[in-house]
Amino acid sequence: MAKDKTAENGNVTRRSTAFAVILFAVLLVVLIGLFHAFVFSDKMLYGSDTLTAGVFFRSFYVDYVHEHGSVPVWNPYQFAGIPYIDGFHGDTFYPFSILKFFINIYRALGWNLILHVFLAGITMFACARVFGRSQMASALAAVSYMFAAYFISQVAPGHDGKMYVTSLFPLTMMLIELAFRGRAHLYFALLGLVIGIIILTPHPQMAYYTLWACAFYVAFKLLFDYVDHKSLPRLVKPSAMFTAAVVIGLAISAIHFYSGYIYVQNYSPRTEEKRGMEWAKSWSLHWEEAASLVVPEFCGVSNETANSYWGKNAFKDNSEYAGAVPLLLALVALGLIRSRTTWFFGAVALFALIYGLAADTPFFYLFYYIIPNVKSTRAWSMIMFLFSFSMALLAAFGLDFIIEQSRRLKESRKRAFNLALFGLPALVLLGALFFATAPDAAIGLYKGIFYANIDPQKNLVLQNHLATISSGFWITFLFLAVTAAVCWLYSRKKVAVVALWIVVAMALVDAYRFDLRFIRTFDQQAMLPSNPNPIAQYFKSLPGKFRVLDISNRYLPTNYLPLFGIEEMTGFHGNEPRWYYQLLGGTTLRNSLNLNLMDMTNTRYIVVSPGSPVRGDQMAAAGFPEVKKWQNLQVFENPEANSRAYIVHEWIVDKDEANLDRLILQDAFNPKRQVGLFEDPGISPTTDSTLGPYERADIETYENGFISIKTTSRADGMLVLADNWYPAWKAFLDGREVKVYRANGAFRGIVLPAGRHTVEYKYISSTQKTGRLLTIAGLLAVAAVVIGSVVMKRKQRGINAVERDGGK
Numbered sequence: 050m051a052k053d054k055t056a057e058n059g060n061v062t063r064r065s066t067a068f069a070v071i072l073f074a075v076l077l078v079v080l081i082g083l084f085h086a087f088v089f090s091d092k093m094l095y096g097s098d099t100l101t102a103g104v105f106f107r108s109f110y111v112d113y114v115h116e117h118g119s120v121p122v123w124n125p126y127q128f129a130g131i132p133y134i135d136g137f138h139g140d141t142f143y144p145f146s147i148l149k150f151f152i153n154i155y156r157a158l159g160w161n162l163i164l165h166v167f168l169a170g171i172t173m174f175a176c177a178r179v180f181g182r183s184q185m186a187s188a189l190a191a192v193s194y195m196f197a198a199y200f201i202s203q204v205a206p207g208h209d210g211k212m213y214v215t216s217l218f219p220l221t222m223m224l225i226e227l228a229f230r231g232r233a234h235l236y237f238a239l240l241g242l243v244i245g246i247i248i249l250t251p252h253p254q255m256a257y258y259t260l261w262a263c264a265f266y267v268a269f270k271l272l273f274d275y276v277d278h279k280s281l282p283r284l285v286k287p288s289a290m291f292t293a294a295v296v297i298g299l300a301i302s303a304i305h306f307y308s309g310y311i312y313v314q315n316y317s318p319r320t321e322e323k324r325g326m327e328w329a330k331s332w333s334l335h336w337e338e339a340a341s342l343v344v345p346e347f348c349g350v351s352n353e354t355a356n357s358y359w360g361k362n363a364f365k366d367n368s369e370y371a372g373a374v375p376l377l378l379a380l381v382a383l384g385l386i387r388s389r390t391t392w393f394f395g396a397v398a399l400f401a402l403i404y405g406l407a408a409d410t411p412f413f414y415l416f417y418y419i420i421p422n423v424k425s426t427r428a429w430s431m432i433m434f435l436f437s438f439s440m441a442l443l444a445a446f447g448l449d450f451i452i453e454q455s456r457r458l459k460e461s462r463k464r465a466f467n468l469a470l471f472g473l474p475a476l477v478l479l480g481a482l483f484f485a486t487a488p489d490a491a492i493g494l495y496k497g498i499f500y501a502n503i504d505p506q507k508n509l510v511l512q513n514h515l516a517t518i519s520s521g522f523w524i525t526f527l528f529l530a531v532t533a534a535v536c537w538l539y540s541r542k543k544v545a546v547v548a549l550w551i552v553v554a555m556a557l558v559d560a561y562r563f564d565l566r567f568i569r570t571f572d573q574q575a576m577l578p579s580n581p582n583p584i585a586q587y588f589k590s591l592p593g594k595f596r597v598l599d600i601s602n603r604y605l606p607t608n609y610l611p612l613f614g615i616e617e618m619t620g621f622h623g624n625e626p627r628w629y630y631q632l633l634g635g636t637t638l639r640n641s642l643n644l645n646l647m648d649m650t651n652t653r654y655i656v657v658s659p660g661s662p663v664r665g666d667q668m669a670a671a672g673f674p675e676v677k678k679w680q681n682l683q684v685f686e687n688p689e690a691n692s693r694a695y696i697v698h699e700w701i702v703d704k705d706e707a708n709l710d711r712l713i714l715q716d717a718f719n720p721k722r723q724v725g726l727f728e729d730p731g732i733s734p735t736t737d738s739t740l741g742p743y744e745r746a747d748i749e750t751y752e753n754g755f756i757s758i759k760t761t762s763r764a765d766g767m768l769v770l771a772d773n774w775y776p777a778w779k780a781f782l783d784g785r786e787v788k789v790y791r792a793n794g795a796f797r798g799i800v801l802p803a804g805r806h807t808v809e810y811k812y813i814s815s816t817q818k819t820g821r822l823l824t825i826a827g828l829l830a831v832a833a834v835v836i837g838s839v840v841m842k843r844k845q846r847g848i849n850a851v852e853r854d855g856g857k
Contacts (some may be wrong), residue, residue, distance in 0.1 A: 068184050069174065076170045076191065080163060083201070083561060084568055087159050091568040094159030096207020101621045103207055104576065106138040108154050108612065111751065115150075122754045122777070122812045126611035127620030129596070129650055129795065130773040131789065134305060134817060136624050142247045142305045143213060152769035155573040162204055162212055164581050169216035170195035173438075176219035177228050177445045180390065183452060185546075186445035189378070189553045194441035196560035198345060198370035198567070199433055205352060205567040207368045210252030214259060214338040215434045217247050221263050222438070225291075229270050233290050238834035245301025245827060251309065253788035256302075257422070258432045260295065262397065267291045269393050293783070300827030307823060316775070318630040330415055332428035333407030335361040336499040338369055342402075342436075343477065345370035345519025345563050349514050359511035361500070365615060369405070369430060370563060371437040373525045374532050374556035377473050378447030379440045381536075384469035385454075391446050398439035399481035405430040407692035448552060470536055474529040481522035488515045513730040528559045544609070575605060578613055584656065585613045594693035594748060595653035598641060602660035604682055618652045626773045629795040632710050640714060644689075649713070649720040649793050651771040653690040657683045674721070691771060694746040694758050696801060698735045698766040699723045710794045724767050725793045730800050732765045734771040754812035761805050765794065768801040768808060777814040783807055 087094045096103065105126075110133075113121040120141060120827040124131045133141070140146040145165070167350040167681045173194040177187035189572035194200070203212050219241045228236035244263070250755040271284050287746045299306070311836045313319055325839045337348035349357030351364035382388075407413050416423060423429075437753040458466055483491045492515060496503055523526070536550045538544045574580060581589065588597060588610065598618040599605055619638055641647075642663065647655075655673065657665050658681050668685045669675060677684035697720050703709040705725075712718060743763050750757035760768060767790070772778075774791045780799045781787065783806055790797030799808065 093155035095569040099207030128625035172219040190445040193375040202367035213250040214255035237290040241297030244298025248302035303820040303823035307820035375444035379443035382447035399434040484519040601658035604658040756810040
């Protein structure tokens, strides 16, 4: 009697499903153990950028959505106003961070990261299975990828966007692989959906690297399809479908990325100052980080409690370590498997490493001048998620080679196998012995080759770190030796295949023990809006619109005041409008204490501490009265600050931005009576000093996307609003749209005729409207393909059933 293949396949499917469920349950338990300090507490997960920016950006967003039922278009609390959507305030439209709308924001931010680590394990396991890997090998890939220090260490700096992209990336390779096997229209459409979601993370640089990898893999598949079939017409369909997938992805992301791209290209400081060769070189990998790919302790790390980092970057609070065990098995795969797939991902890993090393290799100049847009990016080391993915997948190939072929190798292949298996452990053992017996000579040799000009302070850190480097070599050797020994014993038929689970365990334990140093909690009670300190309470009690200049040198946490709805003259963002950034004096904010700038920005209060660039007694001597004191903080008032909206009747005109900025910051310029413009407003100025008492500009409504001002003036002039100019802000004078001038280099001004008027500012963004329409179109395209695919498959099943019935 013939076997019932349907029943047999069903049993296999059930066994595979059961295995996956058990594996994911185990991984979830291990994951909870790794993050136990957060999971079993009421605290938030520590991330430096989370504290400085993430908490405020998300809390403002969530509160606004709960109150108004829509996304805010403007952030009024930093740098005299920043477009919220266009200026990139985090995962505004990223669908998998929705948790923040349902639970405490401080807890939600941490749970988002944990759930994405778990998602990375699921996607990597599924990807490895699609590439034909066994359940055990796929489990190794999942463990290696989701617990890789490259991934987990992003928790410490709070780089959630990087983690989101990393967790979703395996889906792109999986879908491309499936698309070349059949039903290409469906899988390429789903690829477009995933690309769109990745861009919405939103981390444009990581998304850009994702598109590179997708393009590389599609080109690789097309190349060898041609080699195998010698037919160019065969390549047209998949090429067109991949192009369509990218277009669909860009369309889906357009609700955020389109207006954001326009902003970054035209209105952000990144268009000028934040680009160029030195910018591109900054925060890349160096050879000490490359050595840490084998021994993770080698270059050290920086954190709030200790600093062991001695490398060329200013500091380093993450690691690129992808695991010594996956690296070993990846070398086995590359050395012994004659496979196009292993060669491809080996090449991807090598490319990612060379690219991440940036200026430490001569290839930097090739990348810099040939690849579009890399001149405006920095921290090229971000690309190392491709290295981590490649190592995890190649490790799965390596483990399957050991399972399936290591017991039947010919003698010549056995020598190659032993070399691949024991070569890396032997090198690490030599390093361990060298550092144990002559650490100064070992590190002196390294510095002589790679780091001759080490800073004295970094050199001191290095000397204190030598013992840790030495122990790191021994720990890495232990994991490699156990892994190699188990694999060798299996190849010699000394142990059963189940013993190879030790290899998976070694990869997990090695990653787990190193990952722990990047997981900390933070007591958010000091930041809670329900618990403002006396300084914040004081500002909240004051009437009217004003800004605060915080020069307390972090005595107040970064973005602390905006968290309570208090507007700052500066803040922490990194993508503030270019013209305001230049007016402040660039990265150093060297003009922030300029009296004219404080007056014209409506900066009425200055927060000073003992660590400030000016002392309290100097502020008092300069005519700023002290109005509040708490602990080491003093608040001084700027009584001469302009109102948020005010009327002037004199102006200076200069078409050159830099020159106008210089003129309006000079003592000769009077921001009470004058405004700087780039073009003549077409009305006559007046120097009548008696107009002042009769001029009024009263703000009646000040909402996120709408401002209403009632004005009274006895002569034609300019109404200046001390909020950043941005083309989406349209002005209406008594219901009629009027031109908005850039006033004082950065702000809004309109020509105001004499008399009583109502002036309204409305945020009307054509780029956001276009982006929404493109996103809807992209989603509809994917839905149409998926529905069409389901319908066609059901029809085919019906046809097959009829044919089977007819054949009986």
